Amino acid sequence: MENKNRPEPDKTMEADYDRNIANSSKDHIPGWGIDFNPENDPTYPMKHWNGADHQRSNYEKPSQQPIDVEVLQSIERPGVSRVFGTSTPPTGLSGAIRRWAYKWNESTYLHWVPLVLADRINVFEGYIDDFKHGIVPNPFAERGWQAEWKYNRKSFVQNLAIGVAIAGAAVVIIKQQNKKKKKKRYVM
Amino acid sequence: MLAMNFRGPFRIRADRHRPMPEIKHPQDAILRVTRSCICGSDLHLYHGLVPDTRVGMTFGHEFTGIVEEIGSGVDNLKVGDHVMVPFNIACGTCPFCQQKLFGNCHESNPQASAVGGIYGYSHTAGGYDGGQAEYVRVPYANVGPTIIPDGMDPDDAVLLTDVVPTGYQAAEMGGIQKGDTVVVFGAGPVGIMAAKCAWLFGAGRVIVIDHIDYRLDFVKNYAQCEAYNFKELGDVVLFMKKTTGWYGADVCIDAVGADAAGDAFQSLVGRKLPLTGGAATALHWAINSVKKGGIVSIVGVYGPLDSLVPIGNVVNKGITIRANQASVKRLLPILIDHVMSGRLDPKAIISHRLPLEEVAEGYHLFSAKRDNCIKPVLIPPRATA
Numbered sequence: 001m002e003n004k005n006r007p008e009p010d011k012t013m014e015a016d017y018d019r020n021i022a023n024s025s026k027d028h029i030p031g032w033g034i035d036f037n038p039e040n041d042p043t044y045p046m047k048h049w050n051g052a053d054h055q056r057s058n059y060e061k062p063s064q065q066p067i068d069v070e071v072l073q074s075i076e077r078p079g080v081s082r083v084f085g086t087s088t089p090p091t092g093l094s095g096a097i098r099r100w101a102y103k104w105n106e107s108t109y110l111h112w113v114p115l116v117l118a119d120r121i122n123v124f125e126g127y128i129d130d131f132k133h134g135i136v137p138n139p140f141a142e143r144g145w146q147a148e149w150k151y152n153r154k155s156f157v158q159n160l161a162i163g164v165a166i167a168g169a170a171v172v173i174i175k176q177q178n179k180k181k182k183k184k185r186y187v188m
Numbered sequence: 189m190l191a192m193n194f195r196g197p198f199r200i201r202a203d204r205h206r207p208m209p210e211i212k213h214p215q216d217a218i219l220r221v222t223r224s225c226i227c228g229s230d231l232h233l234y235h236g237l238v239p240d241t242r243v244g245m246t247f248g249h250e251f252t253g254i255v256e257e258i259g260s261g262v263d264n265l266k267v268g269d270h271v272m273v274p275f276n277i278a279c280g281t282c283p284f285c286q287q288k289l290f291g292n293c294h295e296s297n298p299q300a301s302a303v304g305g306i307y308g309y310s311h312t313a314g315g316y317d318g319g320q321a322e323y324v325r326v327p328y329a330n331v332g333p334t335i336i337p338d339g340m341d342p343d344d345a346v347l348l349t350d351v352v353p354t355g356y357q358a359a360e361m362g363g364i365q366k367g368d369t370v371v372v373f374g375a376g377p378v379g380i381m382a383a384k385c386a387w388l389f390g391a392g393r394v395i396v397i398d399h400i401d402y403r404l405d406f407v408k409n410y411a412q413c414e415a416y417n418f419k420e421l422g423d424v425v426l427f428m429k430k431t432t433g434w435y436g437a438d439v440c441i442d443a444v445g446a447d448a449a450g451d452a453f454q455s456l457v458g459r460k461l462p463l464t465g466g467a468a469t470a471l472h473w474a475i476n477s478v479k480k481g482g483i484v485s486i487v488g489v490y491g492p493l494d495s496l497v498p499i500g501n502v503v504n505k506g507i508t509i510r511a512n513q514a515s516v517k518r519l520l521p522i523l524i525d526h527v528m529s530g531r532l533d534p535k536a537i538i539s540h541r542l543p544l545e546e547v548a549e550g551y552h553l554f555s556a557k558r559d560n561c562i563k564p565v566l567i568p569p570r571a572t573a
Binding site for chain 1: 195196197201202212213214215216236239240241242243244245246248261277279281283284286287290294295296297298299300301302311312314315316317327329360364365366367368369387388390392393409412431432433435457462491492493497504522526529531532546548549550551552556558559
């Protein structure tokens, strides 16, 4: 039976088409083929095999960076790596969730999904922290909307107008519903 | 000091009150940053797709800087050296570093065993603050930082810290043989460099697939390749089969990763919800577009959760999949030579130079692809190079 989805035959169906292009002159391309290596098989050169890993398990390790902040550690590691980042140690509710997540190994959703949840909670903690420090977040600046204003002004204004209209309509509807509720209470 | 401050998905701030970095380990150095790029993989963080990305962190893993201070154990650098810093943090002595797998160091990331430390790339990659700042802490300074050669443009140097090695390694992992047809999915900075580098390995034909026309126009000229908009192709895989005599490409490169467009279901479960490690649309296409016995090279970044890929086709077609974070330190000597001899011109992909103070604008510009943005570079106020 004829397959109607099958494309119409054209010159690109010729088996030679691909090779004809491939074999065309490359004189105009600087450095063409300069790094060609027939030995570049699927295991070379990514791994420079120099003995079995277990023979190097006693490699000379760098000294340990002092652990002076809370470092969450993968349970798939024997210990904290010799250096580590000290940015943003875990705090608050998000920190508690992260500590729990690190009790599970890296191949389980129990490890990663709570971390994503903690990230989202951390955003709200960030707002609280900002307010505590007298910082009022500026969504226009933080979302880089200056670029939108500069390069996509028409759509930006249009989207802003739609957003304001939807928010305005929602406020009006809520107010009307509140009025109706008050009237009902008065009647009862 | 002034530094980028992450406040949540799609929200970042140029913060003038960030603490100065300190020497924490004898092999640390402190750099005054001279250039810092926003990378396509930073957008995965910006979009909230990488778990354990904490509010208050500073991103940035592509940067150059001048050495301001060194720890007692640093003997390969001196104060005043202008260096490019590979995005991988590597000890140089563990079994993986000894195999030149500098992106897989075992002594730089306590939080995960699957990835080595990366500057400014969440706690999943070690919890280090990154280089989108005036100053940055550089661990294992004897290993990673490389002095910028005399005569090299600093704009070229900063691109040698990630995007050029990643594009080059994508082509290298493709095991390209002379005359091979190579398809690159993604015309972002890494895809552009992968297409350019595929020729260096002797590719016979290079095809780039994306849906952003201005990027396709750019890569067509810059990498002298074929470039197609997948929205106009209809069925990408069918097109690939047709244009390769129904065999499929010899090599397919996924230079997109978690943020891929092109498939509504993948986008829903991978980007909007996100229940998987990202939208694996480009990888899906790569597996189905490569010939039997072909090679798929992955440099696109995915989250650690499971991804939806047709693994049955990998088996049935006998595909070899090669993937890794670029081993920047290993590749720098050859890439420096390519740049200095004019075979590669990385700085041509820089489309925007912004002061660090406008980092939020830079992220939005790059993420929303405004003003034909290809590669934004941030210049800190104290940069003098």
